[in-house]
Amino acid sequence: MLMSENDILIGIDSGTSVIKAVAFTLSGQQIDSFAVPNRYATGADGSATQPLDQTWTDCAAALRGLGARVENLAARTAAIAVTAQGDGTWLVGADNAPVGDAWLWLDARAAPTVADLAAGPANRARFEATGTGLNTCQQGTQMAHMDRHHRDLLDRAEVALHCKDWLYLNLTGVRATDPSEASFTFGNFRTRQYDAGVIDALGLSHRRGLLPEIVDGTMTTHPLTAEAAAQTGLRAGTPVSLGYVDMVMTALGAGVHGGAVGDVACSTVGSTGVHMRAVRWQDVHLNAEGTGYVICLPVPGVVTQVQTNMAATLNIDWALGLAADVLRDFGQEVTHRDLVARIEGWLAQSRPGQIAYLPYISDAGERGPFVNAKARAGFTGLSLTHRYPDVLRAVVEGLGHAMRDCYTAMGALPGELRLTGGAARSRALRGILSAAIHAPVRVSAREEAGAAGAAMMAAVAIGAYPDMDACIAEWVTPLLGATEAPDPALMAAYDRIFPAFTAARHGLVPAWDALAAARHDTGAASGSTPA
Numbered sequence: 001m002l003m004s005e006n007d008i009l010i011g012i013d014s015g016t017s018v019i020k021a022v023a024f025t026l027s028g029q030q031i032d033s034f035a036v037p038n039r040y041a042t043g044a045d046g047s048a049t050q051p052l053d054q055t056w057t058d059c060a061a062a063l064r065g066l067g068a069r070v071e072n073l074a075a076r077t078a079a080i081a082v083t084a085q086g087d088g089t090w091l092v093g094a095d096n097a098p099v100g101d102a103w104l105w106l107d108a109r110a111a112p113t114v115a116d117l118a119a120g121p122a123n124r125a126r127f128e129a130t131g132t133g134l135n136t137c138q139q140g141t142q143m144a145h146m147d148r149h150h151r152d153l154l155d156r157a158e159v160a161l162h163c164k165d166w167l168y169l170n171l172t173g174v175r176a177t178d179p180s181e182a183s184f185t186f187g188n189f190r191t192r193q194y195d196a197g198v199i200d201a202l203g204l205s206h207r208r209g210l211l212p213e214i215v216d217g218t219m220t221t222h223p224l225t226a227e228a229a230a231q232t233g234l235r236a237g238t239p240v241s242l243g244y245v246d247m248v249m250t251a252l253g254a255g256v257h258g259g260a261v262g263d264v265a266c267s268t269v270g271s272t273g274v275h276m277r278a279v280r281w282q283d284v285h286l287n288a289e290g291t292g293y294v295i296c297l298p299v300p301g302v303v304t305q306v307q308t309n310m311a312a313t314l315n316i317d318w319a320l321g322l323a324a325d326v327l328r329d330f331g332q333e334v335t336h337r338d339l340v341a342r343i344e345g346w347l348a349q350s351r352p353g354q355i356a357y358l359p360y361i362s363d364a365g366e367r368g369p370f371v372n373a374k375a376r377a378g379f380t381g382l383s384l385t386h387r388y389p390d391v392l393r394a395v396v397e398g399l400g401h402a403m404r405d406c407y408t409a410m411g412a413l414p415g416e417l418r419l420t421g422g423a424a425r426s427r428a429l430r431g432i433l434s435a436a437i438h439a440p441v442r443v444s445a446r447e448e449a450g451a452a453g454a455a456m457m458a459a460v461a462i463g464a465y466p467d468m469d470a471c472i473a474e475w476v477t478p479l480l481g482a483t484e485a486p487d488p489a490l491m492a493a494y495d496r497i498f499p500a501f502t503a504a505r506h507g508l509v510p511a512w513d514a515l516a517a518a519r520h521d522t523g524a525a526s527g528s529t530p531a
Contacts, residue, residue, distance in 0.1 A: 006078040009458050010066065010234075011451030013246060014059060014084035014163055016040060016050075016104065021062040022451035023070045026078065026464050028475035030447055034065030041101075046108035052090055052098035055163065056170045063232040074235045079462045080224065081217060081454035082171065083243035084164035086181060087137040089146070091157040096169060099157045105137040108364070110145035111373070117144060122201035124290065129195045131284055131294025131305070132184040135367055140185045140202045147207060160210040168242045171232075172222035176215040180244035180296045186211060189294045189303050190281050217241035218298045218460045218468065241458040248295050248304055249453030251276045254420040254444040255476050257299055257468075265414035267403060269423035269433070273312035275368070275406040276304045277414055285411035291369050292409060298457050299468045307368035307406035312399055313422055315359040315377065316343070319395045323388065344428045346389040347396065352432075353493030354390060355381040356500045357398035358508070365512075369409035370505075374512040380504045396429060400436025400494065401501040407437055417441050418480065420449055427484075435490030436498075445479040 008031065013020045019038050023031040036058045040050040067073040087105035092098060103109070117123060118134045127133060134141055143160060146153050154160075161169065165177045179192040186202075188195040193214065199205055221239035229236035243249050247268075248256075256266035257278040265277040276295075281303045284294055293306040320339040327334050358378050360366045365373035379394060407413050417439045423429045424443045434441040446452055456471045465471040 005075055008070070008073065008076045008078060009455040010063070010077055010080045011448070011453075011455035011458075012059060012062070012080065012082040012084075012167065013249070013448065013450040013454065014038065014055065014082070014167060015246070016085050016106070019055070019058045019062045020448060020451055021059075021066040022448045022455070023066055023073065024452065024455050026459065028452070028456075030452070032066065032069045033448060033451070034062050034069060036062045036065065040104055040106070042106070046111070048104040048106035048108070049101035050104055051101050052092075052166055055102075056167060059167050059170070060228075060231040063234060067233040074233060077234060077238055078464070079221065079239040079241060079458035080171065080234070081241040081243045081458035082164050082167050083246045083249040083450055083454040084162065084167060086162065086245040086247055087139060088162060089139045089142045090161040090163060090166045091153055092159050092161055092166070092169065092175070093156050094158060096173075096175075099153055102163070102166075103142050107142065108136050110136045110141045113145040113148060114141050117141065117202065118290075120201070122197075126198050126201035127290045128286060129188045129198050130184050131189050131286060131292070131303075133289075133291040133293075133371060135371060138185055139181070140198075140204070143204055143207065143210075144202045147204060154207055154210065157210055159212050161212060162245070164243060164245070165212065168240065171224055171228045171240045173225050174215075174222045175212045176242055177212045178242050178244050179214055179216055180248055182211075182214045184293050184295050189284070189296060192296055215242050216298065217243055217457045221458070221461050239458070239462055241454070241461045243454035243457050244298055245295060246450050247274055247276070247306065248297055250274075250420065250450040251304060251453070252297065252456060252472075253446050253449030253452035253476065255418040255442070255480055256304060257297055257302060258472050258477055263415035264418065265407065265416070265439070266418045266420065267433070268421040269312050269399065269403075269419065270421035271312065271314050273309035273399065273403065273406075274306065275308070275403055276306045277407070277410055278302055278304050287369065287409045289370055289409070291367070291371055298460075305410040307409055309359070309368055309402050309406065310362040310364050310366050311359060312402075315357075315361045315395050315398060318361050318377075319392050343392065343396075343426065346392050347428050349389040350393040351390070352393065352397065352490055353497040355379055355386065355394035356401070356497055356504055357394040358501070358505055359395065359398035359402050369406050372509070372512065374516040375505075376512055376515065378504075378508065380500060396432055397436070397494070397497075398501075399423070399429075400432045401498055403433060404436045404494075404498060405502065405505075413437050414439050416483075419443050420446075430484060431487060431490065434484060434486040436494050438486060438491055440483045440485045442483055443481045444476070445481065446476070
């Protein structure tokens with residue numbers, strides 16, 4: 001089959017545990033993909049690190065693997081775009097060599113510094129500028145912690161990058177970051193530029209020289225270097241676009257922007273939960289608690305408000321694991337897939353809105369719409385009449401209550417919810433989430449939304465589309481499924497129980513504190529590491 005040149009866009013999506021290279025037609029059809037596992041290490045001190053050189057090697061391998069699957073890929077590629085895991089600190093020194101391993105978004109070592117900065121007099125002004133609450137994930141707080149406790153790292157660095165920025169450097173030789181991560185970490189979402197007051201609030205004014213140039217990948221590309229071409233199997237000179245952070249690239253590819261601005265929301269409900277809505281920057285709602293993110297979209301004047309749950313379907317995995325443990329004790333082995341297949345049947349056997357479950361199953365607590373590392377999961381309202389289907393339903397409903405809690409912190413509930421992630425495959429779970437936030441649900445058929453979002457930026461950058469709205473009309477809107485309206489009876493049930501959910505999460509703070517202290521004392525007495 002004769003292939004025309006320059007008819008393919010490549011989107012790279014480098015996650016925490018896997019790097020994907022995905023080929024798309026210029027009009028948005030996915031052609032093929034190739035994935036390479038990406039490894040990271042954790043330590044007892046709360047560290048979570050990843051080797052920079054290995055991440056680039058894995059990225060190049062993913063591109064070569066894609067080339068083996070797509071005929072004449074190098075000659076046909078019109079442009080490349082890259083997105084990756086957000087936050088974290090990827091330090092680069094002389095000759096673009098890594099300064100140690102990257103601190104990932106999972107790294108918790110900056111917690112004492114976060115607490116100190118959050119209590120400081122400049123923090124509210126910093127939040128008003130960035131729209132983003134402080135947490136240990138962020139490059140700003142990690143660098144502030146390094147400046148206090150690991151000064152040698154920053155002293156040896158010439159530039160502080162994020163994961164996608166590091167890959168972009170290897171692809172193009174250009175040290176840069178994008179408006180999304182630059183503004184929610186060190187800048188102002190209104191201007192999409194660095195903000196001196198924010199940098200000063202983090203105590204990093206003397207490290208200002210480590211912050212790279214801000215490049216918008218919908219307007220600017222840089223050519224693939226000859227060295228990168230040799231490593232990836234692609235053509236030197238191919239335009240490369242620096243995408244925005246993976247959260248907004250995934251949301252863009254899944255449909256967070258489209259329709260009335262501010263009325264559409266997009267939630268990715270997988271192991272964790274990411275809840276986003278696109279609004280004009282003038283309409284951003286900054287909550288009193290100072291939590292969440294404001295992250296720019298590659299659309300002029302439009303940003304996303306974001307709240308994230310530390311754990312989403314991990315709660316369901318835990319509940320199914322209980323059933324598996326009991327069955328195993330009776331000599332019956334079942335797979336996770338077997339149990340997932342029974343979820344809808346168990347939900348059908350239970351009544352909605354009877355038990356409030358707080359879905360804070362992560363050992364790291366919760367980060368949206370409140371930040372509390374001591375928060376833990378729990379049930380309120382159990383009685384002798386409740387059985388396993390009721391408990392499982394409560395766990396699933398807890399995800400809906402947590403989602404509503406997050407969207408409430410951003411202002412009014414959305415008019416339409418677009419879903420992506422593993423939970424989107426379950427009609428029953430979609431119905432629960434829809435009823436919880438009073439909004440109809442649509443599911444995108446897009447397989448690799450993050451890579452697609454990045455590729456869409458490249459499509460605009462090379463002139464395949466005049467603007468992002470035109471690209472969305474062809475890449476996103478046709479892949480949205482039919483509207484699924486919320487069940488009025490479920491909506492009423494969840495309206496009745498949601499106040500109990502919020503009361504429990506506020507009222508249990510002293511209990512979480514006491515339990516954390518008890519775990520610490522028990523661990524110290526036994527000589528073990530506390531949870």
